[in-house]
Amino acid sequence: DAGVTQSPTHLIKTRGQQVTLRCSPKSGHDTVSWYQQALGQGPQFIFQYYEEEERQRGNFPDRFSGHQFPNYSSELNVNALLLGDSALYLCASSLAGMGLYNEQFFGPGTRLTVL
Amino acid sequence: AQSVAQPEDQVNVAEGNPLTVKCTYSVSGNPYLFWYVQYPNRGLQFLLKYITGDNLVKGSYGFEAEFNKSQTSFHLKKPSALVSDSALYFCAVRDGPTSGGGYNKLIFGAGTRLAVHP
Numbered sequence: 001d002a003g004v005t006q007s008p009t010h011l012i013k014t015r016g017q018q019v020t021l022r023c024s025p026k027s028g029h030d031t032v033s034w035y036q037q038a039l040g041q042g043p044q045f046i047f048q049y050y051e052e053e054e055r056q057r058g059n060f061p062d063r064f065s066g067h068q069f070p071n072y073s074s075e076l077n078v079n080a081l082l083l084g085d086s087a088l089y090l091c092a093s094s095l096a097g098m099g100l101y102n103e104q105f106f107g108p109g110t111r112l113t114v115l
Numbered sequence: 116a117q118s119v120a121q122p123e124d125q126v127n128v129a130e131g132n133p134l135t136v137k138c139t140y141s142v143s144g145n146p147y148l149f150w151y152v153q154y155p156n157r158g159l160q161f162l163l164k165y166i167t168g169d170n171l172v173k174g175s176y177g178f179e180a181e182f183n184k185s186q187t188s189f190h191l192k193k194p195s196a197l198v199s200d201s202a203l204y205f206c207a208v209r210d211g212p213t214s215g216g217g218y219n220k221l222i223f224g225a226g227t228r229l230a231v232h233p
Contacts, residue, residue, distance in 0.1 A: 056220060092221075109158050
């Protein structure tokens with residue numbers, strides 16, 4: 001049973017560029033959440049997707065956008081990269097039908113470095 | 116607004132000794148609390164959760180957590196620490212509607228680094 005997978009593992013970009021990160025949820029899961037973990041901090045919620053729609057958004061600017069595909073996989077796009085966007089980006093999946101209190105399963109993350 | 120606090124940046128313990136990693140919470144309504152562990156260059160792994168019921172919750176790898184409503188705490192514990200338990204531990208609280216459909220996000224603490232020495 002495959003867990004949550006993310007690609008790429010590492011990414012280096014320069015300021016002003018755009019980046020796309022990808023996530024495949026755990027088998028059977030239908031909800032995908034994205035988190036940003038800056039160095040030395042806890043993960044911060046970016047947004048959550050269910051049924052191909054953004055259901056909730058954290059305190060992140062519109063430069064951060066996402067998409068969920070019919071197979072439940074998801075992309076996170078960040079435009080006009082800033083140095084402060086350097087972080088570990090974590091994808092988490094869960095199953096909506098299991099109730100509102102089920103745990104989320106996390107992928108290994110994508111380490112983004114903005115130079 | 117929901118929040119959790121982890122008052123210790125680092126906890127040091129000798130192998131074989133009991134360990135405690137502290138977490139306090141602030142929520143409106145019932146708290147739904149989680150503990151996750153993060154090993155170097157890895158994502159977060161779920162350890163345990165408190166939804167309702169017994170105040171002592173048992174989880175993975177021999178960890179347990181004690182929910183204390185009067186002290187608004189949810190401390191992570193293990194009777195006998197292993198060197199392999201050395202990692203970064205995060206307490207989290209669920210934020211979202213309590214019925215029907217809707218989002219289900221986690222709000223994390225800043226993390227506590229656990230160092231278990233041989």
